[in-house]
Amino acid sequence: MAKKQKNNTSFSKGWIFFSVPFLIPFIIIGFMFFKGYTEFQPEKEQIDQLIHEAETLGENINEILEYYILPNGHGLTARSTDGTILLEEVDPDANTIVQTEQLNSDIFMRSFVSYQKDGLVFITKADDNNIIKGYYYESGKELTELDIPEIHADGYLESHVLSHQGTIYLLGKKGDGSFSLYSIHELQLEEINLTENEQIVDLVDAKLYYSSSFTDLLPAVELSLYDQSQFMLTLSPKAEERFLIPEAMSFWETEEEAVSQLYQGKESTVIRIADNQLVQYDIHTHTVQNEIPTPEPIYYPSLFQIDTNLTLVIGRESVDESSALIGYVFNQSGEELVVDLTERLQEQSFDYNNDAFFAQVTEEELYIASDRAAISVNLADPSVSEWLTPESVEKSYLALAEEKQQQAEKLTQDSDTFSKDRLLQYIHEDSAGQTFTIIITFWAGIPLLIIIIIFIISKLSKWKRKRILNNGGIKVQAKITQINQTGTYINEQPQVRMKVQFTYQHDLIQREVKQVVSLLYPPRLGDFVDLLYDPRSGKVYLWRD
Numbered sequence: 001m002a003k004k005q006k007n008n009t010s011f012s013k014g015w016i017f018f019s020v021p022f023l024i025p026f027i028i029i030g031f032m033f034f035k036g037y038t039e040f041q042p043e044k045e046q047i048d049q050l051i052h053e054a055e056t057l058g059e060n061i062n063e064i065l066e067y068y069i070l071p072n073g074h075g076l077t078a079r080s081t082d083g084t085i086l087l088e089e090v091d092p093d094a095n096t097i098v099q100t101e102q103l104n105s106d107i108f109m110r111s112f113v114s115y116q117k118d119g120l121v122f123i124t125k126a127d128d129n130n131i132i133k134g135y136y137y138e139s140g141k142e143l144t145e146l147d148i149p150e151i152h153a154d155g156y157l158e159s160h161v162l163s164h165q166g167t168i169y170l171l172g173k174k175g176d177g178s179f180s181l182y183s184i185h186e187l188q189l190e191e192i193n194l195t196e197n198e199q200i201v202d203l204v205d206a207k208l209y210y211s212s213s214f215t216d217l218l219p220a221v222e223l224s225l226y227d228q229s230q231f232m233l234t235l236s237p238k239a240e241e242r243f244l245i246p247e248a249m250s251f252w253e254t255e256e257e258a259v260s261q262l263y264q265g266k267e268s269t270v271i272r273i274a275d276n277q278l279v280q281y282d283i284h285t286h287t288v289q290n291e292i293p294t295p296e297p298i299y300y301p302s303l304f305q306i307d308t309n310l311t312l313v314i315g316r317e318s319v320d321e322s323s324a325l326i327g328y329v330f331n332q333s334g335e336e337l338v339v340d341l342t343e344r345l346q347e348q349s350f351d352y353n354n355d356a357f358f359a360q361v362t363e364e365e366l367y368i369a370s371d372r373a374a375i376s377v378n379l380a381d382p383s384v385s386e387w388l389t390p391e392s393v394e395k396s397y398l399a400l401a402e403e404k405q406q407q408a409e410k411l412t413q414d415s416d417t418f419s420k421d422r423l424l425q426y427i428h429e430d431s432a433g434q435t436f437t438i439i440i441t442f443w444a445g446i447p448l449l450i451i452i453i454i455f456i457i458s459k460l461s462k463w464k465r466k467r468i469l470n471n472g473g474i475k476v477q478a479k480i481t482q483i484n485q486t487g488t489y490i491n492e493q494p495q496v497r498m499k500v501q502f503t504y505q506h507d508l509i510q511r512e513v514k515q516v517v518s519l520l521y522p523p524r525l526g527d528f529v530d531l532l533y534d535p536r537s538g539k540v541y542l543w544r545d
Contacts, residue, residue, distance in 0.1 A: 067374035075388035101143035202226035216305040478502040
């Protein structure tokens with residue numbers, strides 16, 4: 001009986017040895033699966049992007065091209081990034097970036113601007129085909145691309161766009177090579193026919209007029225014909241103020257004639273600069289009249305006609321070109337000082353001769369934009385003003401950088417937390433997770449399948465023995481008369497073929513059976529084994545309890 005217990009113990013150990021070849025790889029693959037899961041970060045690209053944006057936001061202040069004040073008091077910056085102009089609306093009071101939009105641009109990142117309606121119109125040149133593009137930006141609304149017919153700007157954008165007192169003029173070529181001129185005023189697009197006048201025949205060139213001390217008063221376009229004659233066409237939102245002036249002995253004389261016609265029946269005295277002094281100039285008589293006194297002496301002055309009746313004068317407070325800014329708003333004739341801006345300009349350091357400098361009046365609000373700061377001043381109450389400076393923008397950038405850093409930390413923390421949803425996401429989205437899942441399922445399925453098969457066989461064998469017993473089968477003890485190894489090993493235990501004999505109803509019966517035996521406790525000749533004998537078929541089976 002002791003030998004039988006040893007055989008059962010050996011059989012149990014065999015199952016352990018059978019499981020080990022499957023168990024060790026299963027553990028290794030399971031460990032690799034868990035390691036892959038812990039390293040699974042589907043948000044890694046997003047996390048890296050947030051960290052990168054947080055790190056570079058502080059540097060973006062150096063990439064700002066222009067600063068503007070929106071009509072609602074928010075700031076708007078334009079900076080270059082990835083080959084486009086990026087507009088960012090800033091709320092200085094809340095230190096937040098409200099909205100971000102992109103403008104198509106060429107490599108020069110140049111734009112022309114006009115305050116129209118309740119927002120800003122931007123004109124750029126597309127990089128891929130030199131087409132002039134127009135956009136309208138209003139706080140709280142998506143950027144709108146203006147429906148401008150396709151015209152090309154073959155040279156610098158400055159040669160094709162002019163912003164004057166709230167109107168933008170666009171000059172370019174159509175696909176057939178002919179010239180087109182458009183105006184945008186209060187978001188209304190109008191085409192100005194360059195060849196409407198019968199004198200304009202065989203137009204070969206057209207260019208905006210920029211070569212005069214009267215440029216701020218006289219928006220115009222120069223027209224050159226095939227016969228080498230030239231004309232000047234004055235520009236205005238009003239059709240009745242567009243005059244075609246034939247070229248005189250010189251363009252100076254042509255210009256004087258154009259200005260005289262443009263201001264016919266209007267105030268003829270305007271502010272000009274003579275010998276670095278502000279003076280009154282009579283357009284019709286072309287004579288300098290009186291000097292214009294200012295509260296403080298002004299050096300290196302520049303003039304900006306900000307609307308039809310107001311002139312902005314900006315300069316320096318001393319001969320030092322880096323000295324503080326001072327500025328004044330006069331009526332057109334220079335007889336009345338409307339607003340002294342000096343106090344509001346003292347802390348600013350922008351270059352008013354820079355191409356980015358821009359000034360315009362809408363109703364009673366004066367907007368000044370530049371590459372270093374932006375200001376808005378209420379002309380009726382100058383104490384009411386808004387500022388946008390690099391310092392105020394930097395606060396918004398840093399606040400946004402902190403917010404992005406917190407988002408990155410939150411995503412990182414979530415990726416380190418175990419959850420069923422994340423596990424399913426790893427299996428569903430990650431190729432390694434899918435591979436490991438298939439391997440684990442397959443590897444775990446083999447022993448499971450074997451166990452199921454063995455279980456079924458065992459059940460069938462037990463059912464068969466039970467059926468034999470119910471149909472006259474009996475348990476007998478048979479004596480081993482011969483033992484030979486079959487050469488087969490199962491779980492490193494040998495299988496033997498045994499010839500046995502037993503007596504049934506006075507008959508001596510001999511049979512042959514196979515059995516896996518223990519190397520430590522092998523059966524010997526003369527030992528007895530328990531068998532199940534089926535008298536009907538004459539077959540014998542090893543007895544199993």
